[in-house]
Amino acid sequence: MSASMSPDAARALLPALRETIREAADLALPFFQAGGQTRARIWSKAGGSPVTEADVAVDTFLKIRLSGLLPEAAWLSEETADDAVRLGSDLVWIVDPIDGTRAFLSGHPDWSIAVALLAxxxxxxxxxxxxxxxxxxxxxxxxxxxxxxxxxAASAQADLAGARVTGPKPMIERLARGGTRDGVKPPMVQVDRVPSLALRIARVAEGSIDVGLVSSDARDWDLAAADLLLTEAGGAVTDPGGTPTAYNRPDPVHGELVAVCGGLRHAVIDAFGRRI
Incomplete structure (x- = not known):
């Protein structure tokens, strides 16, 4: 752990962080309509992705509260204009106020609030x-x-045959082709795609999914919190070649990624590396 954030200092933040994140959820939940359209106002950001007033309210709340908890930490979030000061900061909050906004606005339960602290x-x-x-x-x-x-803990699955996999269909198909042996594709179990990337990776960490695939264009705020969860649970988030994910770069955009339990890491990397 960085000299600027000792293990004891990190643990000391936990009670306040738990309370803050639950309060943030309380701000979002009144706008959520299970199985139906959100009650929140919706508009489109540059590029066409949706944002709701719930995203903005949660982002504003978290920025105020987290900055108060650790004033020396810089900030990077989906709904706040990027500030290059973070590049020279050792401590950085990485926040997605509502990860899975499309799920949130359509009444799907798989959205989340993701908060990470980088040191x-x-x-x-x-x-x-x-x-x-x-x-x-x-x-x-x-x-x-x-x-x-x-x-x-991540699952103990060690074979692509029978592995529970979720993510974009083209990536699942490439994984299956790469895992082909003697002309037979591994009989993987395809799990319904989880709209929130952070939650997709968290489910690999808890062992209910073995491989979570992520298409290009994910951002730091989609990944950083869940990456630590999976690492601590015995898995990893890497690119398809096995390179670990790097954070707080000038451009916080990522290419394709795999979130995988420890026993499948080499098999998944090998499968993506094969040209079939």
């Missing part, structure tokens, strides 16, 4: 809260990962 470019605290099913995931670097206070 020296590496996540040292990570929280992914799914308010609808009330699943609160958290991790401290070197301290393991939990869901609702109970320790979690």
């Amino acid at each position: 020296g470019g590496v996540p040292v605290l990570g929280f992914v809260h799914a308010p609808v099913p009330d699943r609160f995931y958290e991790a401290v670097a070197g301290g393991g990962a939990t869901c609702n206070g109970t320790p979690i």
